[in-house]
Amino acid sequence: MSLVSALEHAVKKPVFGCQMCGQCVLHSTGMTCPMTCPKTLRNGPCGGVRENGHCEVKPEMRCVWVNAVTRSATLPMLPRRWRDEIDDVRAPVDNRLKGTSSWRNLITGRDKATPVGWPDDGHG
């Protein structure tokens, strides 16, 4: 793990439960890390959310996506355009980036590279 990755992990893990996927979308999910969903879903909840809003896999925790949708609508410090990104369709996570710094990947644009066939994948 690089120094930048270690720093990023040290900052984000205690606050957001950051899993260092290398493609951070916290700002568009109400500062809720979708990688903490047991199914690592990136685009909203599975069909198993319990009536009380808790997770079907880990009943002791609230569904990550219930939190994400609620927070994206209510967190006052989030700019409007970030709150609206909750509706974006996110590409599948690229597991080759696991453990790398999403800060660095943001600067280089690597975090925007999408699989072949995905819209805006740059493959025509």
Ligand code: SF4
């Ligand atoms: S209930 Fe929510 S947190 Fe649990 S697996 Fe489904 S989407 Fe993920």
